[in-house]
Amino acid sequence: MTDFSKNTSINENTRRSFLKQLTGAIGATTAYSLLSGNNLAIALAYNDNKELLDRIPLLFSKTQLITLASICQTIIPKTDTLGGADVDCHGFIDHQLFHCHTEEEQQNSLAIVNKIETISLQYFGHSFHKLECEIQTKVLNYLEMTKHFSSIDSNHFKSLKALIVFGYFTSEIGATKALNYQAVPGGYKGSIPYNENAKSWGSLSYY
Amino acid sequence: MNEKLYINQTKDVFDAIVVGSGISGGWAAKELCEKGLKTLMIERGRVVEHRKDYIGESKGPWEFPNRTKVDNLLVEQQYKIQKQCYAFNDATKHFFGNDSELPYSTEEGTNFSWIRANQLGGKSLLWHRQSYRYSDFDFNANKADGHGNDWPIRYKDLSQWYSHVEKHIGVSGAKENLPQLPDGDFLPPFEFTAPEQAFKQSLEANFPDRKLIIGRAAHLTKPSEFHISQGRGQCMARNECQKGCSFGAYFSTQSSTLPAAVKTNNLHIAPNSVVHSLIYDEVTNKVKGVRVIDNDDLSTREYFAKVIFLCASTLGSTQIMLNSKSSKFPNGIANSSGVLGHYLMDHNYNAGASAEIEGFEDEYYSGRSPTGIYIPNFYYEPSKYNKKFVRGYALAGGTGRTDWRGKAWNKGIGKDFKKHLTQAGKWHISLGAQGEMLPRYENMISLHQTKTDKWGIPQLHINCQWSDNEKLMMEDAAVQAENILIKAGYSNVTRYTSYHVNAPGLAIHEVGTARMGKDPADSILNGYNQTHDIPNLFVTDGASFCSSAVANPSLTFMALTARAVNYCVNEMNNHRI
Numbered sequence: 054m055t056d057f058s059k060n061t062s063i064n065e066n067t068r069r070s071f072l073k074q075l076t077g078a079i080g081a082t083t084a085y086s087l088l089s090g091n092n093l094a095i096a097l098a099y100n101d102n103k104e105l106l107d108r109i110p111l112l113f114s115k116t117q118l119i120t121l122a123s124i125c126q127t128i129i130p131k132t133d134t135l136g137g138a139d140v141d142c143h144g145f146i147d148h149q150l151f152h153c154h155t156e157e158e159q160q161n162s163l164a165i166v167n168k169i170e171t172i173s174l175q176y177f178g179h180s181f182h183k184l185e186c187e188i189q190t191k192v193l194n195y196l197e198m199t200k201h202f203s204s205i206d207s208n209h210f211k212s213l214k215a216l217i218v219f220g221y222f223t224s225e226i227g228a229t230k231a232l233n234y235q236a237v238p239g240g241y242k243g244s245i246p247y248n249e250n251a252k253s254w255g256s257l258s259y260y
Numbered sequence: 261m262n263e264k265l266y267i268n269q270t271k272d273v274f275d276a277i278v279v280g281s282g283i284s285g286g287w288a289a290k291e292l293c294e295k296g297l298k299t300l301m302i303e304r305g306r307v308v309e310h311r312k313d314y315i316g317e318s319k320g321p322w323e324f325p326n327r328t329k330v331d332n333l334l335v336e337q338q339y340k341i342q343k344q345c346y347a348f349n350d351a352t353k354h355f356f357g358n359d360s361e362l363p364y365s366t367e368e369g370t371n372f373s374w375i376r377a378n379q380l381g382g383k384s385l386l387w388h389r390q391s392y393r394y395s396d397f398d399f400n401a402n403k404a405d406g407h408g409n410d411w412p413i414r415y416k417d418l419s420q421w422y423s424h425v426e427k428h429i430g431v432s433g434a435k436e437n438l439p440q441l442p443d444g445d446f447l448p449p450f451e452f453t454a455p456e457q458a459f460k461q462s463l464e465a466n467f468p469d470r471k472l473i474i475g476r477a478a479h480l481t482k483p484s485e486f487h488i489s490q491g492r493g494q495c496m497a498r499n500e501c502q503k504g505c506s507f508g509a510y511f512s513t514q515s516s517t518l519p520a521a522v523k524t525n526n527l528h529i530a531p532n533s534v535v536h537s538l539i540y541d542e543v544t545n546k547v548k549g550v551r552v553i554d555n556d557d558l559s560t561r562e563y564f565a566k567v568i569f570l571c572a573s574t575l576g577s578t579q580i581m582l583n584s585k586s587s588k589f590p591n592g593i594a595n596s597s598g599v600l601g602h603y604l605m606d607h608n609y610n611a612g613a614s615a616e617i618e619g620f621e622d623e624y625y626s627g628r629s630p631t632g633i634y635i636p637n638f639y640y641e642p643s644k645y646n647k648k649f650v651r652g653y654a655l656a657g658g659t660g661r662t663d664w665r666g667k668a669w670n671k672g673i674g675k676d677f678k679k680h681l682t683q684a685g686k687w688h689i690s691l692g693a694q695g696e697m698l699p700r701y702e703n704m705i706s707l708h709q710t711k712t713d714k715w716g717i718p719q720l721h722i723n724c725q726w727s728d729n730e731k732l733m734m735e736d737a738a739v740q741a742e743n744i745l746i747k748a749g750y751s752n753v754t755r756y757t758s759y760h761v762n763a764p765g766l767a768i769h770e771v772g773t774a775r776m777g778k779d780p781a782d783s784i785l786n787g788y789n790q791t792h793d794i795p796n797l798f799v800t801d802g803a804s805f806c807s808s809a810v811a812n813p814s815l816t817f818m819a820l821t822a823r824a825v826n827y828c829v830n831e832m833n834n835h836r837i
Contacts, residue, residue, distance in 0.1 A: 129678050145327070153329045190674040197671055211669060218668035218681060223321035223328070231682055232664075236318065238627030241497035243451030247624035253663050253684040258499040258628050259321060259328040260346050 108144065111151040112159055113166070118143055120170045123182035127189040128214055129221050134231040137221050145220040146213075158212065165209035172196070228255035266307065267300075267528050269561060274300040274528070275832075277550060277565035279535050279580065282382025284801040284817045285571035286517030287425070291825035292569070293526040300563055301527060304534040304555055304572075305378035308355075308385065310514040314504025316351030324350045344766055345375050347386055347502040355385050355502065365708055367723035373765035374575065374722070380531060381513040382573065383768065386502045389478045389510050389630065390656075391431045392811035393422050393442040393819075397640045401696075402807050404642050405650045408603065408699030409777045411806045412787035415442065421819035421826075428520070429511035429818070430487055432495075432631070433476030440640035441473075441811065448481045449474045450631050454623040455659045455687050459633070462748040469638045470744075475631035475656065478511035478815075490519050497627030510630070530563060532556055534715045537584040538568065538593055538797070547593070547797045553715040567796040567828055567837060571821065574604075574802035575705060578773040579720050581784075581799070582707050594774075594791035597782055603775055604703040604724050605808040607767035608653075608695035610759035611734035613741035615750035617659065617687035624661065624684055632658035635691070635744075637810040649732040653695035654810050655741055662686050689750065693737035697764070697808045698729050705773055724764045734759045769813050771805035789824035796837045800824045 110118045125137030125146075137143075150159045173181035173192070181189065196202055202210060221227040228234055232255025275297035278288040285301060292299045307313075321327045328349045335343050342348050342356040357376025366372050377383040396415040402408035419442070426445040434449040452460065452474060460472040479495040480487055487493075492508035492515055501510050508515035521527040532555035539549045539562065549564035570577040578601055584593035592600045639645050639652030646652075662685030672680055703725065707718035734757045742755040764770075777783020780792035789800045800821040802813055809816075831837040 128673055129681075130674055132675055132678060149326060149329070152331045152333075153326050154332070194673045197673060215668040218664055219327070222664045222681070225320060225322040228320060228322065231678075234320075235627065236320070236498075238497045240494070241450055241625070241627035241629045243453045243456070243625055243629070245624050245626045247622055247684055249621065249683055251624075251684070252682050253624075253661065254628075256628070257663065257665075259349055259351075 110144075110147045113143075113147050113163065117163065117166050117170075118147060120181050121146060121166050123184075123189060124166065124169060124193070124213070125217050125220075127186070127193055128217050130186070130190070135226050137217055140221060140224040140226045142217050142220040142224070145224070146216050149216065149220065161209040162213050162216070165206060165213050168202075168206055168209075169193070169196070172201075222255060231255070265522065265527065265529055267530055270528075270563065272298075272564075274298050274563070274565040276300070276567045276569065277302060277563055278569045278571055279550065280382060280571035280573065280576065280801065281380050281513055281518075281529070282377070282571065282573065282801075283384045283387065283513070283814050284821045285382065285569075286384060286513035286521070287818045287821040288569040288571050288800060288825055289527060290517040290521040291822050292829070293521040293524040295825065295829045296524075296526065297829065298526050299521070299528070300565060301521075301529045302533045302535060302550065302552065302563065303380050303382075303529060303531045305380065305532065306555075307529075307531045308380045308504075308514065310508065310518075311504075311506040314506060315354065316503040317500070317506060318503075319351060326350055341373055342375060344373050345386075345768065347388075351500070352386065352502045355379060355504075361714055363711070363713060364720040364722060365711060367721070370723055370725050371763035371765075372722040372724050373763055374720075374770075375765065375768045380529070381518075384512040385504060385514070387512075387768075387814055388812070389501065390634075390812040391426070391429075391433075391444075391476050391478045391815040393444055394418070394809050394811060394816055395440050395442050395640070397440050398807065398809035398811075401651060401809070402699065405645075407650065408807050409775065409779070409782055412776050412778045412783075417787070418816070418819050418823065421823040422815065424822055425815060425818040427484075428486075429478050429516050430480045430483065430492075431476055431815070432479050432481040434474055436471060436473050438471060438473075438636055441636040444476070446476070447479075447483075450477070450479075450481065450629050452633070453625050453659050455617050455620050455689065456633050458620075459659070459689065459748055463635070463744060466747045467638075467744065469644070470635055473634050473636065475634045477631040479630055480509045483509075490516065492516070495630065497629060499628035499630045501630060533561075533563075534717070535572065535580050536560075536715065536717055537580060539564075540584060540586050540589070540593055540794070542586060542588050545794060547794055553717070555715075558715060567798065567832065569821075569824070569828075570797070570799040570803070571801045574770045574773060574805075575720060575722075577799050577801055577803045578705060579707070579717070581774060582705075583718060589793070594784055594793040594797055596793050597780060597784060599701075599775065599782055600784055601706050601773050602701050602704045603699040603772040603806075604705055604722070604764075604770065605697040605699055605772045605805070606724075606764040607769040607808055607810075607812075608697055608726060608730045608734060608759060608764075609692060609767045610726075610762050611695075611737040611741070611755070611757045612655075612657070612690060612692035613738060613745050613753060613755040614688060614690040615745040615748075615753040617689055617750050620687050623687075629658070632656055637696075640810075646733075646736055648736065649729045651696040651698065651729070651733070652810060653693045653733060653737050655691040655737070655744075656694055657689060657691035659687055659689045662688055689745065691741040691744065693734060693741065694767070694810065694812075695730060695733045695737060696810045698727060699772055699775070699807055700727060703764075703772075726759050726764065731759055769802070769808065771802035771808050771813055774799050774803035775806050776804050777806065788827040789820055790828070790831075795831070798824050798828060 122143040125142035129137035495509035635655040
């Protein structure tokens with residue numbers, strides 16, 4: 054029988070250690086605001102999106118899909134172009150994992166989404182999607198950059214991230230707005246000038 | 261298209277039957293029709309009409325439910341083998357065969373990936389369009405080192421036919437004056453990127469025996485009046501060719517040979533017609549026609565002609581011959597030598613290296629080049645062979661700037677990461693080996709003793725393996741490619757071999773099994789692709805090859821076919837056929 058108490062109750066030492074490290078990573082002020090429980094429950098607009106809540110996912114539960122949406126939007130946020138959840142990366146991932154990936158890959162993705170949600174509940178007492186955007190970013194960044202994740206978790210996170218990136222840049226917005234899209238280039242030039250602020254090509258040959 | 265073009269039942273006796281409509285079949289039909297012969301092209305699959313049936317063309321990835329990837333269940337049910345092809349995706353899958361309907365077996369302990377394209381146009385719709393002439397070093401290789409039989413032809417026999425073909429299809433390339441890779445009648449070449457130009461200088465300075473050239477490809481970089489009159493246009497550099505190209509900018513049956521054949525009014529096409537076997541008349545020692553099973557309803561019919569050209573693909577043509585048995589030819593038609601089915605080859609694409617290139621941050625490219633860079637074989641004659649193996653390989657590759665597909669695996673979350681993903685990243689370069697495979701008697705196809713397909717045709721049984729020569733060649737190719745990249749000063753150079761993972765077949769350059777030769781005792785075809793045994797039967801596709809050579813074979817399929825038709829018609833006019 055699964056020992057839920059062990060998994061969900063916050064071990065005070067672990068929590069203190071995690072928060073201490075996180076304080077270093079995200080700055081004392083933010084950490085304090087986390088601890089004090091203020092300004093946390095700012096849900097993104099899409100979290101209240103009726104379409105998302107009404108959708109019947111293929112692989113994820115509705116709750117997991119909401120967590121995934123927040124992860125997508127955190128990894129690829131809205132800037133001058135829309136973010137990951139704005140273009141339904143989470144819906145795409147649910148679909149894509151179901152149709153084009155192995156059962157193992159499906160389970161790995163579910164596991165890492167659950168893991169992030171569990172960490173959020175454990176340490177902040179809130180679902181990941183309820184955290185402030187800035188905190189979400191810092192948490193994922195922290196998890197990616199430190200040893201908090203096991204190497205297996207790390208690999209699952211990498212794969213999920215790659216799928217989010219694939220979903221984003223193969224979406225119409227991602228390919229044509231976040232990148233520079235040439236449907237019909239009209240010919241090939243081997244050398245054109247480039248500066249680092251320019252968008253790379255979103256029109257690619259998919260082999 | 262002319263509605264009378266497509267036929268089903270007919271009692272007509274045609275001047276010529278061409279079995280197959282791919283690269284070779286399209287050329288046979290065009291040449292026969294243009295010489296005034298009433299020609300029937302037989303295609304086992306469905307009709308694919310130019311433009312109209314390119315259903316994957318001009319779509320962004322977001323327009324495919326799985327963003328160009330193919331659903332697991334569909335792959336499992338229909339495309340377990342085809343999925344291995346680099347060009348297989350949701351936008352091209354309808355041009356690949358359904359594996360569940362096209363079974364074949366392989367000898368225990370061996371494997372062969374047989375890529376199929378059973379529709380009008382065949383693999384001409386899906387090919388990679390690299391177009392190279394073979395040289396006398398290729399035609400002489402078997403004789404020079406004693407592997408396989410001597411090709412009955414030399415470069416002088418084929419050069420005018422290469423020109424004939426190149427002018428019609430349009431081949432982009434640069435003249436290089438290389439002994440091992442003869443120049444052709446080229447349209448302007450595709451451009452190098454800036455790092456490719458620098459790499460060319462470095463390679464040629466460090467290795468005086470090696471050259472870097474731009475890949476020669478059957479694309480209209482600058483269409484001629486003739487090409488435009490055929491309804492073809494300039495290449496738009498989309499590099500999505502295998503979806504079909506409504507610009508007709510790359511050579512396919514649909515864009516090039518079919519319009520030419522149709523224009524003569526001498527062409528008819530029998531689609532959905534699976535050739536079971538050839539009808540042989542022992543009295544006259546001629547083939548009279550073909551037995552066909554309907555692709556859809558499995559009904560049977562026959563078509564008749566004065567000459568027959570088999571252009572049904574390397575394995576397809578030989579399968580038909582093996583299944584055409586008579587008391588005179590109990591082991592397959594025109595197989596008095598007994599070598600039918602033997603000496604199967606492919607190219608070995610199982611080694612390479614890649615690296616990162618520092619600098620060139622202010623350089624980029626526009627459009628998607630449908631070709632790449634190419635280092636022709638530098639082991640092209642016995643005196644230049646590597647001591648560990650015979651024959652050689654080319655190295656083909658390309659450069660590009662890393663995009664989100666590579667960067668997706670980098671660390672980063674949020675705005676900065678998003679920006680990082682949208683910028684052009686580091687330049688990278690890759691080189692892949694394209695190795696010659698020796699003709700070996702043991703590498704062979706035969707008809708399965710008991711298993712048949714849904715048309716009742718015995719399945720092919722394939723027994724084909726890489727030999728030590730091919731493996732040693734790949735080991736060397738990986739090291740040489742790595743060396744070349746290190747000498748060029750690139751970083752993070754990594755090399756690989758994959759011959760232990762990939763069985764033959766995936767280069768989709770299968771050749772041999774009905775080889776040409778001077779001696780009827782050890783070959784099926786003479787120097788004009790005519791069977792030694794039966795004067796009115798020709799095989800002009802890859803089955804006819806004596807060696808795989810190093811370069812891509814399609815241009816040679818075309819040149820051999822055009823030359824064979826010219827010979828055949830001359831023989832008919834002189835009443836020798």
